[in-house]
Amino acid sequence: MSADEWWRTAVVYEVYPRSFRDGDGDGVGDLEGVRQGLPYLSWLGVDAIWFTPWYRSPMVDGGYDVEDYRAIDPTFGTLEDAERLIAEAAQLGIRTIIDLVPNHVSSAHPWFQAALASEPGSDARRRFWFHPGRGPEGADPPTRWKNNFGGPSWSRTTLADGRPGEWYLHLFAPEQPDLDWRHPDVAREHEVLLRFWFDRGVAGVRIDSAAHIMKDPELPEDDGSHAPGRHPNLDRDEVHPVYRRWREIADEYDPPRVLVGEVWIPDRQRFARYLDPDELHTAFNFDLMTRPWDTASYRDSISLMLEAHAPTGAPCTWVLSNHDVTRPVTRFGREHSGFSFEEKAWNVPTDLALGRRRAEAAALLVGALPGSLYIYQGDELGLPEVEDLDLAEIQDPMYFRTGGANPGRDGCRVPLPWRGQEPPFGFSPDGVRTWLSQPAAWATLTVAAQVEREQSTLNLYRWMLRHRADLPADGFAWIDTGAADVLAFRRGDTVCVTNFGSADQDLPDGLYVYLASAPSRRGVIAANSTVWATPRR
Ligand code: GLC
Numbered sequence: 352m353s354a355d356e357w358w359r360t361a362v363v364y365e366v367y368p369r370s371f372r373d374g375d376g377d378g379v380g381d382l383e384g385v386r387q388g389l390p391y392l393s394w395l396g397v398d399a400i401w402f403t404p405w406y407r408s409p410m411v412d413g414g415y416d417v418e419d420y421r422a423i424d425p426t427f428g429t430l431e432d433a434e435r436l437i438a439e440a441a442q443l444g445i446r447t448i449i450d451l452v453p454n455h456v457s458s459a460h461p462w463f464q465a466a467l468a469s470e471p472g473s474d475a476r477r478r479f480w481f482h483p484g485r486g487p488e489g490a491d492p493p494t495r496w497k498n499n500f501g502g503p504s505w506s507r508t509t510l511a512d513g514r515p516g517e518w519y520l521h522l523f524a525p526e527q528p529d530l531d532w533r534h535p536d537v538a539r540e541h542e543v544l545l546r547f548w549f550d551r552g553v554a555g556v557r558i559d560s561a562a563h564i565m566k567d568p569e570l571p572e573d574d575g576s577h578a579p580g581r582h583p584n585l586d587r588d589e590v591h592p593v594y595r596r597w598r599e600i601a602d603e604y605d606p607p608r609v610l611v612g613e614v615w616i617p618d619r620q621r622f623a624r625y626l627d628p629d630e631l632h633t634a635f636n637f638d639l640m641t642r643p644w645d646t647a648s649y650r651d652s653i654s655l656m657l658e659a660h661a662p663t664g665a666p667c668t669w670v671l672s673n674h675d676v677t678r679p680v681t682r683f684g685r686e687h688s689g690f691s692f693e694e695k696a697w698n699v700p701t702d703l704a705l706g707r708r709r710a711e712a713a714a715l716l717v718g719a720l721p722g723s724l725y726i727y728q729g730d731e732l733g734l735p736e737v738e739d740l741d742l743a744e745i746q747d748p749m750y751f752r753t754g755g756a757n758p759g760r761d762g763c764r765v766p767l768p769w770r771g772q773e774p775p776f777g778f779s780p781d782g783v784r785t786w787l788s789q790p791a792a793w794a795t796l797t798v799a800a801q802v803e804r805e806q807s808t809l810n811l812y813r814w815m816l817r818h819r820a821d822l823p824a825d826g827f828a829w830i831d832t833g834a835a836d837v838l839a840f841r842r843g844d845t846v847c848v849t850n851f852g853s854a855d856q857d858l859p860d861g862l863y864v865y866l867a868s869a870p871s872r873r874g875v876i877a878a879n880s881t882v883w884a885t886p887r888r
Pocket residue numbers: 412415416452523559560613674675
């Protein structure tokens with residue numbers, strides 16, 4: 352594997368900039384905070400950072416509503432700060448991946464403002480999906496397409512004289528109008544943006560909502576009857592030429608830049624098409640995240656994903672969570688431990704001790720799989736989902752657009768605890784209120800506390816990443832253990848064994864355990880734990 356192929360095995364740490372660390376004392380994380388945290392990330396052993404959007408934004412959707420793709424949001428810093436951060440990280444051997452959001456812009460983006468100020472049918476409006484309504488007076492939206500945050504996917508505009516006007520499409524919040532990728536300006540602008548950031552040394556882009564960008568201009572309803580590639584607004588065949596063009600641009604650079612797709616589609620064959628050798632380098636594999644803590648289900652998901660990737664030559668990615676998903680420690684402490692947006696609810700009974708144990712076991716399991724690994728900030732600390740935020744603090748549109756039925760995603764976005772006995776735990780200077788409140792109970796979960804504690808989640812991650820670096824790039828084989836609760840596979844000289852059950856199990860004979868998510872007696876693997884072992888010599 353050449354150095355240019357670093358992404359095949361990389362450990363990528365996801366930074367949600369508002370919540371990593373606050374360098375200027377305003378209670379919100381920023382680039383200076385990330386800069387201060389670089390030695391930590393280097394100590395942890397990550398190969399790259401993926402920043403969720405850092406651009407100028409009204410922050411209606413945590414930055415996924417971009418007003419200016421060439422500017423850093425002032426709460427985070429400046430473009431010079433970003434350039435300095437990219438360079439400083441590179442000096443520590445850490446590459447920078449940024450988030451590009453091609454499906455939609457912020458309603459504050461100059462294009463959308465120009466569209467609103469223009470007549471129906473104008474060129475400015477054709478960059479978006481403006482459309483007359485249906486029914487008498489056009490009072491009904493053009494379609495009933497599902498909205499990713501709940502509520503309708505169209506909002507109606509108001510004319511200068513106060514009368515209702517056209518509707519516009521937004522598959523997410525109304526403040527995130529969808530672009531019409533058939534307009535030549537849209538494609539051209541994104542090519543310029545890719546170069547803008549590649550020229551500044553970013554190693555790659557994570558492509559937000561990558562499968563959504565194309566829509567059926569006939570605006571049919573989604574009645575479930577469409578042929579593959581013909582869904583009205585998801586995974587349409589026309590997305591592929593766009594990403595093939597992006598690949599050409601990425602390949603112009605030395606070293607070539609990397610494209611990572613956020614592709615949430617259930618059909619594995621369709622998913623694999625994004626990974627054709629002339630398209631994206633990798634795409635997030637979310638399947639495992641949706642699976643319950645169960646031997647057969649994990650085995651099934653891992654096998655299916657490895658099989659789906661094999662013909663493409665692209666590596667699998669392994670993802671236990673991200674900034675949209677319930678924290679693993681909480682998820683695994685529940686009866687339904689597979690993630691689903693639809694099932695997110697309040698007051699779900701949770702056993703956090705069990706959840707932590709399983710989350711650590713899951714971390715070691717995915718850490719041993721071939722491919723690249725994503726770690727969402729705070730998972731290495733075993734942070735639980737914060738489910739008792741003051742309702743007045745909640746910011747996520749998912750909460751508001753479901754009328755509060757869905758708690759939203761703020762609970763996994765709470766600022767990280769770094770040190771000390773009480774909030775803000777070194778995230779901000781003492782006495783500063785963080786943008787989302789941290790639980791007082793996080794005193795035992797701070798970075799400083801966990802560095803000191805040998806058996807901490809943080810030390811487990813750190814050792815895991817050290818040993819992971821010694822695993823071969825490829826090669827994977829299941830090992831039949833004969834025990835229903837025990838999953839085992841081989842990676843070079845290492846055997847990874849997970850006990851999904853609630854009782855201790857015998858470890859296959861002749862193994863020497865060198866890394867374990869929970870202590871076990873010799874020859875035994877403890878309940879809900881994973882070990883890495885080598886054949887005893
Ligand atoms: C992606 C992001 C999510 C965001 C959405 C709309 O799914 O991960 O946070 O809300 O796209 O941009």
